Amino acid sequence: MSGSPLAAGSPPDPRDDVVRILIVDDSAVARAVLSRMIEGMRGFAVVGAVSNVPGALAFLASNRADVILLDLEMPGVHGLTGLPDLLVAGQGAKILVVSSAAERGAAAAVQALALGAADTLVKPGVGSFAGKFAETLEERLTRLTDRAGELVGPSRLPSGVPQEFDIVAVGASTGGIHALSQMLRAIPPSFEVPILVTQHLPASFMSYFAAQLAVLAGRPCEVAEDHMRVRPGRMLVAPGHAHLRCVRSSEGVAIRLTDERSVSGCMPSVDPMLESVAEVYGKRGLGVMLSGMGRDGSIGARDLIGAGGAILAQDRASSVVWGMPGAVAASASAVLPPDEIGRMVASQRRPR
Structure with missing residues (x-):
C-alpha cells in the first residue's frame, strides 16, 4: 500500500506562494503527525502522504511538490536507494531527509546529502514530535524554500585571459x-x-x-x-x-x-x-x-x-x-x- 495520496488536514492552499509538501514515511502515525504539524504552518500545505518510494514516484508522475520529506528506513526500496529517482521525478523538488537513521551516525546523513538531499533532520520518537522538533522542522522548511537573496547577480560564462592558480x-x-x-x-x-x-x-x-x-x-x-x-x-x-x-x-x-x-x-x-x-x-x-x-x-x-x-x-x-x-x-x-x-x-x- 502506498498510503493515502492526500494527508489529513485542510485542503492545500491554492495560492501560488504556498509550498507544497509530499511526505514519504512508512509509519502511518508519523505521516499523520507530520501532516497536522505542517498544515499548522503558515505558507505550507501537505499535498501528499505516502508510505514508500514507489508510492512517491507514482504521486509525482501526476502531481507537483516543492519539498519531499523522506524517511530512509522503509520496507522495499530504501530511502537512499530511491533518493536519486525522487530527485528526477520531483523536477526541482528539494528533499529533506527526516529519519531516525541519521541519529545512529553520520554515514546515512552524509550519504543522503551526497546523493542530492538538501538537508537532513533526525526524526524523534512518536511521542517527541511536538515542541523543539516542530520548531526545527519549520525552520528547515523555511530556509530551504526562502527565495530571499536568490536574485543577486547575473549568471554568466567565463571571460578574459586565463591564468594558473596554486x-x-x-x-x-x-x-x-x-x-x-x-x-x-x-x-x-x-x-x-x-x-x-x-x-x-x-x-x-x-x-x-x-x-x-x-x-x-x-x-x-x-x-x-x-x-x-x-x-x-x-x-x-x-x-x-x-x-x-x-x-x-x-x-x-x-x-x-x-x-x-x-x-x-x-x-x-x-x-x-x-x-x-x-x-x-x-x-x-x-x-x-x-x-x-x-x-x-x-x-x-x-x-x-x-x-x-x-x-x-x-x-x-x-x-x-x-x-x-x-x-x-x-x-x-x-x-x-x-x-x-x-x-x-x-x-x-x-x-x-
Missing part, C-alpha cells in the same frame, strides 16, 4: 555536498593543486565526510589538523569545531585552526579560509562558492578578489539555496553549474 578553496553549506560531489567527479585524480574545503557540518560528520570525498575525488582527503602541511594532490576539510586558515611556514604553507567568532556566526566559516588564501596565495588563489544559505564567504571572497585572485560561483538553477553563491555572483569570474566548475578547475587555469 590552491583551490571551496566553501559550501546547504546543498553543497551534492554540488561538491559533482564538481569533484569532473576533476581527474591526477590533478595536483591542493584543495581546501569548508562545508557547514557538525564535527561528528567530518571524518565520514572526508572519507566520502576521498572516494569521490580519487585523492587523499583528511580532516585538517593544526600545523598540517598543504601538499600537492591532497584535500583538506575544515573540522566542525574550528576555522581553517592558511599560514606561511618554513616548509611552505601550513594549516592553522582558529575558533574566533566569525561575522557570519558559522563554525566553521568560509570567510577565514578565503581571507587567508588571499593573504598567502594572492593572485594565485582560486575560490569556489557552492550552494548554501546566507552570505558566509562573501567577505573572504572580496579579499581574495582584491588580492588578484578569482572566485567561481555555482549558478542559481543548480543550487539548492543560492544564498552563498548568489552573494558573490556579481563579482565572480564565472557563474556555472558544479560540473562545469570542476572542468574549469581541472584545466588548471582560471578566468581573470
Whole structure:
C-alpha cells in the first residue's frame, strides 16, 4: 500500500506562494503527525502522504511538490536507494531527509546529502514530535524554500585571459555536498593543486565526510589538523569545531585552526579560509562558492578578489539555496553549474 495520496488536514492552499509538501514515511502515525504539524504552518500545505518510494514516484508522475520529506528506513526500496529517482521525478523538488537513521551516525546523513538531499533532520520518537522538533522542522522548511537573496547577480560564462592558480578553496553549506560531489567527479585524480574545503557540518560528520570525498575525488582527503602541511594532490576539510586558515611556514604553507567568532556566526566559516588564501596565495588563489544559505564567504571572497585572485560561483538553477553563491555572483569570474566548475578547475587555469 502506498498510503493515502492526500494527508489529513485542510485542503492545500491554492495560492501560488504556498509550498507544497509530499511526505514519504512508512509509519502511518508519523505521516499523520507530520501532516497536522505542517498544515499548522503558515505558507505550507501537505499535498501528499505516502508510505514508500514507489508510492512517491507514482504521486509525482501526476502531481507537483516543492519539498519531499523522506524517511530512509522503509520496507522495499530504501530511502537512499530511491533518493536519486525522487530527485528526477520531483523536477526541482528539494528533499529533506527526516529519519531516525541519521541519529545512529553520520554515514546515512552524509550519504543522503551526497546523493542530492538538501538537508537532513533526525526524526524523534512518536511521542517527541511536538515542541523543539516542530520548531526545527519549520525552520528547515523555511530556509530551504526562502527565495530571499536568490536574485543577486547575473549568471554568466567565463571571460578574459586565463591564468594558473596554486590552491583551490571551496566553501559550501546547504546543498553543497551534492554540488561538491559533482564538481569533484569532473576533476581527474591526477590533478595536483591542493584543495581546501569548508562545508557547514557538525564535527561528528567530518571524518565520514572526508572519507566520502576521498572516494569521490580519487585523492587523499583528511580532516585538517593544526600545523598540517598543504601538499600537492591532497584535500583538506575544515573540522566542525574550528576555522581553517592558511599560514606561511618554513616548509611552505601550513594549516592553522582558529575558533574566533566569525561575522557570519558559522563554525566553521568560509570567510577565514578565503581571507587567508588571499593573504598567502594572492593572485594565485582560486575560490569556489557552492550552494548554501546566507552570505558566509562573501567577505573572504572580496579579499581574495582584491588580492588578484578569482572566485567561481555555482549558478542559481543548480543550487539548492543560492544564498552563498548568489552573494558573490556579481563579482565572480564565472557563474556555472558544479560540473562545469570542476572542468574549469581541472584545466588548471582560471578566468581573470
